[in-house]
Amino acid sequence: MSITLSTPFELNGLQLRNRIVMPPMCQYSAENNNGQPTDWHDVHYVSRAVGGAGLIVIEMTDIEPDGRISEQCLGLWSDVQIPAFARMIERMKRHGAKVGIQIAHAGRKSNCAQVPVSSSDVAFSPAYKQPRALSTDETKRMVELFRDAVARAVQAGVDTVQLHGAHGYLIHQFHSPSINKRTDEYGSDDPTRFGVEIIQAARSVLPSHIPLQMRVSAVDYGEGGYDLAYGIELCRKYQSAGVELLDISTGGGVATSPVMLDVYPGYQLPMARAVKEATGLPVIAVGLLDEPKLALAAVANGDCDLVAVGRGMLRDPYWALHAEQATGSEAKPPKPYLRGY
Numbered sequence: 645m646s647i648t649l650s651t652p653f654e655l656n657g658l659q660l661r662n663r664i665v666m667p668p669m670c671q672y673s674a675e676n677n678n679g680q681p682t683d684w685h686d687v688h689y690v691s692r693a694v695g696g697a698g699l700i701v702i703e704m705t706d707i708e709p710d711g712r713i714s715e716q717c718l719g720l721w722s723d724v725q726i727p728a729f730a731r732m733i734e735r736m737k738r739h740g741a742k743v744g745i746q747i748a749h750a751g752r753k754s755n756c757a758q759v760p761v762s763s764s765d766v767a768f769s770p771a772y773k774q775p776r777a778l779s780t781d782e783t784k785r786m787v788e789l790f791r792d793a794v795a796r797a798v799q800a801g802v803d804t805v806q807l808h809g810a811h812g813y814l815i816h817q818f819h820s821p822s823i824n825k826r827t828d829e830y831g832s833d834d835p836t837r838f839g840v841e842i843i844q845a846a847r848s849v850l851p852s853h854i855p856l857q858m859r860v861s862a863v864d865y866g867e868g869g870y871d872l873a874y875g876i877e878l879c880r881k882y883q884s885a886g887v888e889l890l891d892i893s894t895g896g897g898v899a900t901s902p903v904m905l906d907v908y909p910g911y912q913l914p915m916a917r918a919v920k921e922a923t924g925l926p927v928i929a930v931g932l933l934d935e936p937k938l939a940l941a942a943v944a945n946g947d948c949d950l951v952a953v954g955r956g957m958l959r960d961p962y963w964a965l966h967a968e969q970a971t972g973s974e975a976k977p978p979k980p981y982l983r984g985y
């Protein structure tokens with residue numbers, strides 16, 4: 645029988661009620677510079693759990709204050725931040741969703757660091773601050789900060805952790821050959837070393853039943869970008885290091901103009917399929933998949949194992965229930981809402 649949007653999914657100790665994922669989306673709504681979820685986050689995430697998403701990946705959550713895009717970004721750089729996440733995560737789970745969190749560092753894309761850090765001292769674009777290159781010791785320390793943030797996420801109760809290796813943020817700034825101009829052990833001889841060490845460090849603090857995911861830009865557009873063959877090579881390296889689920893996106897490493905991007909429904913699906921075939925790992929596909937029949941086709945055709953819908957879920961918190969209904973699956977709304985269905 646073919647897979648539908650409502651088919652449960654299992655990976656290691658992670659059991660999802662369906663194939664529908666809410667991908668990480670920054671809300672820029674933390675207050676007082678403290679990186680902690682607020683009432684806004686609570687309403688935002690818990691309502692998508694009520695709305696039927698199988699997995700919700702909490703937005704980019706940063707490993708140190710200078711790793712944030714803005715002062716309103718979330719962070720897990722201190723134990724003080726854990727209880728606010730734990731309260732929200734518990735409420736999300738109460739409504740049947742499983743919860744992931746994206747652990748990240750913005751590197752040279754930070755707008756709030758006085759002097760952002762990166763693999764090299766090259767700015768993303770003239771509109772961004774000039775970064776300085778991390779020393780070798782600082783790079784090793786950064787791996788430890790990723791590990792500590794992952795450990796805090798586990799304490800807060802997540803079911804899975806996603807490392808942000810896409811969209812031109814710090815891990816991407818290391819594995820992109822056009823950005824990484826280093827000559828040390830994290831340099832061009834092995835630009836994936838940074839990501840690999842983070843994966844190994846994350847695994848060392850993750851209980852064995854919690855799957856580790858990574859979001860990777862399978863292709864980086866524009867001059868100095870990389871192609872799909874290179875993106876697949878990255879995914880294979882990260883798989884060997886311990887990643888069990890890949891979230892396949894594209895772009896972000898190189899400043900591009902919108903007209904350079906050929907964007908249409910399902911435009912990233914061929915990349916998800918290629919990575920799935922090359923690695924044999926389950927993949928999440930994302931990118932203009934909010935037309936329910938297209939999302940169904942993506943999982944039923946085996947392009948991907950899970951579909952993530954971002955902007956569609958910003959417009960409609962109940963996207964998951966509505967998409968299941970629109971594609972002939974049995975939507976299972978919460979009991980108080982049954983008469984609406």
Ligand SMILES: Cc1cc2nc3c(=O)[nH]c(=O)nc-3n(C[C@H](O)[C@H](O)[C@H](O)COP(=O)(O)O)c2cc1C
Nearest residue numbers: 667668669670703704930931932933952953954955
């Ligand atoms: C408001 C907003 C914030 C986002 N923040 C993040 C983020 O924190 N981490 C990330 O990897 N992608 C982020 N993205 C990208 C989404 O996760 C997703 O990949 C993208 O929106 C494409 O999917 P869609 O066409 O279903 O919206 C963000 C997108 C939006 C619209």
